[in-house]
Structure formats: C-alpha cells, structure tokens
Amino acid sequence: MNAPQPLHPGVNLDVTDRKSHEKASEVIFGFWIFLMSDLVLFAALFATYAAMSTQGIAQGPTPSEVFDLGSAFIETLLLLLSSFTFGFAILAMKYSTSRLRLLAWLGVTALLGAAFVAFELHDYYVMIVNNDAWPQTSGFLSAYYLLTGTHAVHVSAGILWMIVLAVQVMTLGPNPLVKLRLLRLALFxxxxxxxxxxxxxxxxxxxVAA
Amino acid sequence: MNLKTVSNSAPPAESRHEQRNYCIGLCLALVLTLIAFGLVWLKMVSGTQALAVLGVLALVQVVVHLRFFLHIDLGKSHRDDLMLILFTSLILLLIVLGTIWILWDQHARMM
Structure with missing residues (x-):
C-alpha cells in the first residue's frame, strides 16, 4: 500500500484515522456544493447592497456617517482569529488523542464567534441610537441590515452547531461520524x-472611502 | 502493516507542516487586512480608485483563505472542488455585475 492520497481539500484524516478518511470524500464534496449555493445567496444580497448603498440613501444617513471602522476592524480580527483557532481544533482532532484539547480549541472558537456577534449587535445599537438608522429608514440601511444580519445569523448558527458537536464529542467520543461533522463545520x-x-x-x- | 509505520512516523512532520500552514495563512490575512484598513484610515484612496485597490486586496485575501484555511490548491485530488468554486465564482460574477448594471441603468432612466 502506498502512502494515502489526499481525497479532498482540507485537512485529511488519512494518516491518523484511515476509516474516517475513506468516507470523507463524498460528504465533504456534498457539503462544498451546499457552501457554494449559500454563497449565491450572499452574492444576491451583495448585489442588492451595491445598488442600494449608492441609489437608496433617500433622506437617511450615508454609509460614511453611520459606519465605525474601529469596530469593523475588531470584528474582522475576532472572526479571523476564530478561523485560525478552528484550524487548530481540527488538527487537535486529527493528531491528539485527548478530547480536552479539541474541546478547548472549539471553546475558544465559539467564544471568539460569540464576541463577534456581540460586537455586531452593539454596532446596530449604536447606529440606531446615534444616527436614527433603523432598517426602515432607507433602502441602503435595509440592504445593510439584511446583508450583515444574514451573516450574523450564519455565525450564530455556526456557534450553536459547534455546541451540539462539542456535546457529541463529550458523549459519543470522536468517532468517524463526529469527526466528519467537525470537518464540515470547519468548512462552514x-x-x-x-x-x-x-x-x-x-x-x-x-x-467610508467613497 | 504499512499503515502502522505511516501512522508512527508521519504525524509529527505533517502536523508541524499543517500548523505552519495555518500560521502562514493567519499572518498573510492579517497583513492584507491591515493594509486595507490602513489605506482607508490614512485616506490614501477614494472613489473608484478605492474600489479597485480594495477589491484587489480582498481578492488576494480570499485566495489566501482558500489556500491556507480551506486548503484548496492545484493538486489533482482537488480539481473537482476547484472547478466547483470557479464555476460558482462565474455565477456570482453574473449575478452581482448583472444586478448592478440593470439597476444603474434603471436609476439613470428615472433621473
């Protein structure tokens, strides 16, 4: 037998868990198809936003008046770091026999994700209180809340999903099914x-720039 | 039996390699994010120029994320996924550019 080939993009479980690895290719490709169709949803929202943010200001505030770049920067860092820590959770799942390490990385990721959602809700609150920027104020703001809100709902669903999988790791142990579920959540x-x-x-x- | 030797010898090296990949990805993404935010903070770009510069930076960052976090590369086993991603990108481009084109046109006629 030759050294195992990577069957799919992403971390392959080949060297440490051949059994999970053999089942991975199909379910992960299927999940990629879901991800791409989810991207189409976001593309439609981006297109709406692109049109609305220039032509749909009405009498409401403009983008540069309502956005707080500092807060957006912190949110960017939080989400980037959580992506990074999820990578290490997957590596812990692949190489470490201790469940604790996997659960710890998952916990850090979920906390970073929750902090991201909290910052975003705080952004909405500040915008509404300071600028009277309600979703119904203008087409631009409707499109803004819809786009960022859909993203925040996705992140929240990801956190919920992470908690469910953490419980599965604790109760069922990292068996092949749970491992493949974690790989898919990582892609998401x-x-x-x-x-x-x-x-x-x-x-x-x-x-802000324009 | 070969499986055993593989699982004994390969993990440390591969594990280090995979950890390094995530670290490289994080560093590149951080640098690109800082450049993008820095340009806007220092007011070095504006208008259409901003759209072009920020767009290119975002595209590079997306490629970094795909390469280092989602591990999409040009390897043979990844061709199907790469085709799927490229085809979806084409659809996304059509949706976004088509919508913007039509709505701009409508907007211009309403003026």
Whole structure:
C-alpha cells in the first residue's frame, strides 16, 4: 500500500484515522456544493447592497456617517482569529488523542464567534441610537441590515452547531461520524470568514472611502 | 502493516507542516487586512480608485483563505472542488455585475 492520497481539500484524516478518511470524500464534496449555493445567496444580497448603498440613501444617513471602522476592524480580527483557532481544533482532532484539547480549541472558537456577534449587535445599537438608522429608514440601511444580519445569523448558527458537536464529542467520543461533522463545520466556519472579507471590504471600507 | 509505520512516523512532520500552514495563512490575512484598513484610515484612496485597490486586496485575501484555511490548491485530488468554486465564482460574477448594471441603468432612466 502506498502512502494515502489526499481525497479532498482540507485537512485529511488519512494518516491518523484511515476509516474516517475513506468516507470523507463524498460528504465533504456534498457539503462544498451546499457552501457554494449559500454563497449565491450572499452574492444576491451583495448585489442588492451595491445598488442600494449608492441609489437608496433617500433622506437617511450615508454609509460614511453611520459606519465605525474601529469596530469593523475588531470584528474582522475576532472572526479571523476564530478561523485560525478552528484550524487548530481540527488538527487537535486529527493528531491528539485527548478530547480536552479539541474541546478547548472549539471553546475558544465559539467564544471568539460569540464576541463577534456581540460586537455586531452593539454596532446596530449604536447606529440606531446615534444616527436614527433603523432598517426602515432607507433602502441602503435595509440592504445593510439584511446583508450583515444574514451573516450574523450564519455565525450564530455556526456557534450553536459547534455546541451540539462539542456535546457529541463529550458523549459519543470522536468517532468517524463526529469527526466528519467537525470537518464540515470547519468548512462552514472558514467560508463565513471569506464572506466577511467581502463585507468589511465593500460595505465598511468602501462605504467610508467613497 | 504499512499503515502502522505511516501512522508512527508521519504525524509529527505533517502536523508541524499543517500548523505552519495555518500560521502562514493567519499572518498573510492579517497583513492584507491591515493594509486595507490602513489605506482607508490614512485616506490614501477614494472613489473608484478605492474600489479597485480594495477589491484587489480582498481578492488576494480570499485566495489566501482558500489556500491556507480551506486548503484548496492545484493538486489533482482537488480539481473537482476547484472547478466547483470557479464555476460558482462565474455565477456570482453574473449575478452581482448583472444586478448592478440593470439597476444603474434603471436609476439613470428615472433621473
């Protein structure tokens, strides 16, 4: 037998868990198809935002008046770090026999994600209190809350999903099924970070620069 | 039996390699994020130029994320996924550019 080949993109479980590895290719490709269709949803929201943020200001505030770049920067760092820690959770799952290490990295990731959502809710609160920027104020703000809100809902769902999987790791142990579920959640989480790159660039940075 | 030798010898080296990959990804993403925010903070870009510069930075960062966090590369076993991603990118481009084009046109006619 030759050295195992990587069957799919992402961390392959080949060297440490051949049994999980053989099942991985199909479910992970299927999950990629889901991720891509999720991206299409975000693309539609981005397109709406692009049109609305220039033509749908009405009498409401402009993007540069309502956005706080400092807060967007902190959110960016939180989400980037959580992507990184999830990577280490997956490596702990692959190489370490101790469940504690995996659970610790998952816990850190979930906390960073929760901090991200909290910052975003705080942003909304500040915008509404200081600028009277309600979702119904203008087309621009409706599109803004819809786009960032959909992303925040995705992150929250990811956190919930992470808690469910952490319970499964504790009760069922890291068996092949649970491992494959964690691999898929990792893809979901990394993909949300990619969507956020689009949001902080085109919504926050471009909104303030233009 | 070969499986055993593999699982005894490979993990430390591969583990270190994979950890390093995540670290490289984090550093590159941080640098790109800092450049993007720095340019806007220091007011070095504006208008259409900002869209171009920030767009390129975002594209590079997305590629960094795909390469180092999602591990998509040009390897043979990843071709299907790469095709899927590229095809989806095409669809996304059509949706976004098409919407912007049509709505700008409508907007111009309403003026």
């Amino acid at each position: 989480w990394h993909m949300l970070d990619i969507v956020w790159v689009g949001i902080f660039t085109f919504v926050y940075l471009f909104g």
